[in-house]
Amino acid sequence: MLLSWLTMKLMDPMADEMMAKTLTEDYPDNPFLMVTVAEKLSPRALVEAAMRAESGKELTRPLGSPVVLSPWDKILLNPKQLFQLPYPDYTQVKTQTIIGPNAKKPLKLAIPIMITGMSYGGSLSLLMKMALAKGSALAGTSTNTGESAVTNEERDAAHYLVGQYHRGGQLSGKEQLSRLNAIEIQLGQGAWGGAVDEPMPASQMGEHLRKAWQLEEGQDATIYSRMPGKQSTQDYIKMVNSMKEQYDVPVGVKIAGTDYIEYELAVIAQTQADYIVVDGSEGGTSSSNPTLQDHVGLPTFHTLVRTIDWLEANHLRERFSVIIAGGLTTPGHFLKALALGADAVYIGTIALMAALQSQVAKALPQAPPVQIALYTGKLSDKLDVDVAARHLANFLASCTVEMQLAVQAVGKQSVHELDRSDLVAVEKELAEFAGIRYAASHREGHHQTDSGQKAVWRSNQMQLQ
Template sequence: MLLNWMMMKMMDPMADEAMVKMLTEDYPDNPFLMVTVAEKLSPRALMEAAMRAEAGKELTRPLGSPVVLSPWDKVLLNPRQLFQLPYPNYTKVDTKTVIGPNAKRPLVLDIPIMITGMSYGGSLSLEMKMALAKGAALAGTSTNTGESAVTNEERDAARFLVGQYHRGGQLSGQEQLSRLDAIEIQLGQGAWGGAVDEPIPADKIGQHLREAWHLEKGQDKTIYARMPGKETPQDYIKMVNSMKAQYEVPVGVKIAGTDFIEYELAVIAQTQADFIVIDGSEGGTAAANPTLQDNVGLPTFHTLVRTVDWLTANNLRSRFSIIVTGGLTTPGHFLKALALGADAVYIGTIALMAAMQAQVVKTLPQAPPSHLAIYSGRMTDKLDIDKAATHLANFLKSCTVEMQLAVQAVGKQAFKELDRSDLVTVERDLAEFTGIRYAASHRQQPGQEQTADRAAKYSPQEMQLQ
């Protein structure tokens, strides 16, 4: 108490002086000027300007962009109560999904929530990769190598492992690819604005990672904007088909969402790929610069709708499983993505937050929580792997139960039965774009299922109880 009293007595004159100065001085001499400057420029722009001025090089911002343009919160699910009854038992709502059902060895998952590609070395520590793999396995779903190699530690911890055959070449060859449950040919990602060069200097590569990547001491590594040796779209088509011919597991293609999405899909449609991963601009990463994160690409919501619509219009929807990723964080987001046409969703940043849970206190206040997870973090050795795995599994199980309850409310028996008739929006433009109901209209929206409008369309005499 005495210490608090002394501190308050010392602070009081300083606080009084600062307050008088802010209330009496003209703006040029008033410290409150910084508040108006921050309002004009934004606190983020101010801080990033200072960091750029200090470093004189591009910034690397972990965990993605704060710019979220996908209108998930303006779309709602449509429950049924009388004209169609809710499903009787939410625990019996089927949660399974199948990626690449036409492959010789389809990827069958207990839930449609998958851990996205976050690489060992390029993004995350080995400890966090092991935790994600263990947590995903406990929940009956998959994890993903990201732009790295297959390590024994991750492979042993994972039940289902999706591997990225990517532009850096760390994951390639029979020895690596034959250890995977699905092969994802990574041609771009949302947080990088598509595909750009990603240099990794030798001094950022530790001994264990160097061995996993088969690098000599002092050797740098670069993930290139395009696959080395590929000069035309036809080269990529041949590459995908060659991979498909060699392996029984599903083979897919990952691209970033852009306003040219239909052109990109037209090339993928010429391949024998089993699945397509589309990554919206809200996706996260460990090191992309703010300009690419904030200003390049297409939001996840719009990317998904346009992908599903193009495939459907060209009678190709049944050929490809669709996995969507980029800023999806809640069970509501996951459900709406499934209803819009995705077969599964990838999650990244939110999975890391769930895995770290209360362990973040190990880093605070000395460092941000990211230092517990990213490869360059100073406190990665403090992560309790088993505890992180359990927390991730709990998060996934919690999400799944909430999703089952919502699917029960809309009268469906399985996640895979969700479609756009289960959605409504409060925005007219979104209704027109997606073909779902507009909440301020009784009229049927173009492309909408008739069932969802029965209660409004028919008179009581026409609605006969079955």
């Protein structure tokens, strides 16, 4: 009590002086000026300006951009109650997912939620990679090497491992590629604005990582803007087809979403790839700079809609499985992405947060929780792998049940039966772009123009008669 009283007595004159200056002084000498400056520039711009002024180097912002332009919250699923009944048992709603069904060894998953590429070394610690692998295995889904190599630790912990054949070359050769359940040729990433150089100095690498990447002591590593040795679009087409000829597992191509998405898809369509990964600008990463994250690329929603529309318009939808990535965080996001045409979704940042769960207390308040997860994190050795794996598996199980319940309400028996007729948008321009109904337009029953809904209406009328 005495300490509290003394503290208040000391603070009272300072508070009085601050209040007096705030209410009486002109702006140049008024502390309230910082409030107006922050409103004009934004607190984020102020802090990032200070960081740039201190270092003179590019910033590295973990976990992606705060700029979210995908309008997921302006789209809703359409439940049915009387004219068509809900599905009778949500536990029987199917979630099984196949990536690359035409491959000799398709990737068969229990759920349409996959762990995206986050690399050991360039992004995450080995312990966190093991936790993601174990958690995904418990949930019956896959994890992804990211721009790294196949390590024994991750391979042993994962049930299904997707490996990125990427622009740094650390994952290549039959010894590594033959250990994968799917091969993902990584040509771009949403959080990096596509494909740019990503250097990593030798001073940041430990011995285990250096051996995994097969580097000499003191040798730097670089993820390049293009595959080394590839000089033309035709070189990339040949590379994909060569990979497809050598391996029985699904072979896919990953690109970042941009306003040239249709041009990029036209190139992929000339390959024998089994699946396509499109990564929107809201995707996360460990170290790209704010300019690439905030100002380059195409939002995830727009990337997905345009990808599916182009494939359907060119009669190619059945040839390719489509995985969408970039800022997807909730079961609602996942369902809406599936309804728009995706076969599966990749998650990254939200998977990390779920895995860390109560272990964030090991970092807070002295350090941000990412210090437990990142390869360069000061607390990376504090992660309990089994606890993190269990929390990730619980998160995925929870998401799956919520998705099943929503699909039950919509009146369907599989998450893969969802389509755009199951969606409605509250903005007219958004509805027109995505080819879904606008919430402010009335349904006209059997007079409506949508042929699919017309058939449903007639079927239900016959049942009533």
